[in-house]
Amino acid sequence: MKGKNHGNFTNPCLTMHQPWASLLVHGIKRIEGRSWPAPIRGRLWIHAASKVPDEETIKAMEEFYREIYAVNGITNLKFPQHYPVSRLIGCVEVVGCLRREELAAWDKMPEGVRLEALTDFCWLCERPQRLIIPFEMRGYQGVYNLQKKIYDAAVRGLSAIECPFPVKFPLPDTRDPFSLKPGSLDFCHSESKVVELDESSSLRSAIAGARAAATQFSKKDQNTIEKQGKSYLIRTNELEASPFKEVETSASSSDRISAANSPTLDNNEQTQSSLINGSSSGGEPFKIEQRRRPIVSSKLFAAAVRGLKPS
Template sequence: MRRGGGAGGGGGGGGRGYGNYTNPCLTMHQPWASLLVYGIKRIEGRSWTTPIRGRLWIHAASKVPEEDTIKTMEDFYREIYAVNGITDLKFPEHYPVSRLLGCVEVVGCVKCEELASWEAVPEGVRLEGQTDFCWLCEQPQKLLVPFEMRGYQGVYNLERKIHEAAIRGLVPVKGPMPVKFPLPNPQDPFSLKPGSISVGFSDNKASVVEKSEGLSAAIAGARAAATQFNKKDQNLLSNTTTNSYSNSTSSGRPDSKSLEEDKMLESCSVGGSGEEASVPSKTEQLNPIQCEESSSRGQTREDLKQIPGASAKIFAAAVRGLKQS
């Protein structure tokens, strides 16, 4: 049985969403974004519980990842997969930025301590949870031609035309160790929520994964990498003037657009990219950060419910790329 589909829109075509979400998307820093779409990362960590079930589109933020960060996170996943005997991991060859990369199916959300003690899932998966809330992700799919677009705060809806083109360019990805998270109630997509599985745990008999020296070092390194963004970007924001977007993408240096995006994003965590101070409001989730851009095009408040993710030229180029592939 395919979970996360039906009314939640997690099945074939996106369908209807829960609440105001029809084609929900989340912007994440690299390398975390690609690791999730490639099925290597199975837990997206946040300080707030997920408002959706079903398909979640993944967009890579504009910040170019540092080589040390990529190596640290790849080493982390090598170590946690080794716990389950998997030693031959194939990582993405590239970590593109400012691109819509693909999607995953969000089937539930549990507390970190619940995941760590959940014997129904492999040990390596339990080690991924390092944040307050762990979004459980399955069935990764990637775009043959990643779409260039910019991201927004929190969970937001893809613009309809972008979604229609992207849905045709998806291909399934088989991760090194796919996981099926069992729903307490298969008839209720929201049955796997914080507190739903902790009742079966005993405080005295919580399952603990034994950590080797190498694994402990990898976890410590991943945590250090995850906290780099807030501190660095706060300094950059106070000392950096506006640079052009083309300079940013060609040189790897942050510009005003990437700084704004990184400021609005949560700082990355080991399990994902989520340690912001508070849960974004519905207005923040559904409205673009620079509303003046939309206002200049004569859009109304109702129009803003479907957030424009890319210009018409970018969209047309992406569609042509799909037809040629």
């Protein structure tokens, strides 16, 4: 889907923490949770941030999805073999955005999807595609535009994902890509009929584990959170810096979109930065990695993917 976006987004990208980033690109995660509504519709590129996920976090999130898929009878869930960091890894289509209570009460959705409604705003994602060759690039905070040469190389290296349980989110108005938004379902909280599942102890434990994993990164800037819903400072210009240097994106608050002029963080400051539900946001890039990695040119990458066939 290629819908109109708010702001001057041409090839919007979002930096997320692992394992959430790969779970989204592999079609297992269908809801991207935020504390602010989605500013875009259509393709959203996913960049995996620098933090190497610990085994406890991976285990908690895989168990969460294993349990909620089992609610719909899916028991042979296959998870990614690797959770790469500091890489552009693929894309999804953002088709809508709802509040948590709206999604949880939406009886047209499978129970497992509704159980993913754990945050204030739920970005509804379809049609995941992964990059055959994930490649290192500079990450930024918030929703930002991919540099054109990165896009030109990456778009040729996409491979469609076979989702374990494909979901289609119907638009209230097929002519308006932004019609599926908070309030569009005529939701009334006092009259909502949220289906109460007979949650097993394992399901309750998995949900609690997912919440704990997502909130392990404390919120950094409460003042910015209070500004949500009033205005969004969105980075609209294409990024000028070269994307193929030894850089990564740190964990940072997901509660804002591209705050302009925010300072670059050094390694000492990274421990104080925060993130909820696996995403990075703000305005400027971070340099994190101290190991040097080979610099991959977009021409070499494009040449490589031309010789590959999608799997």
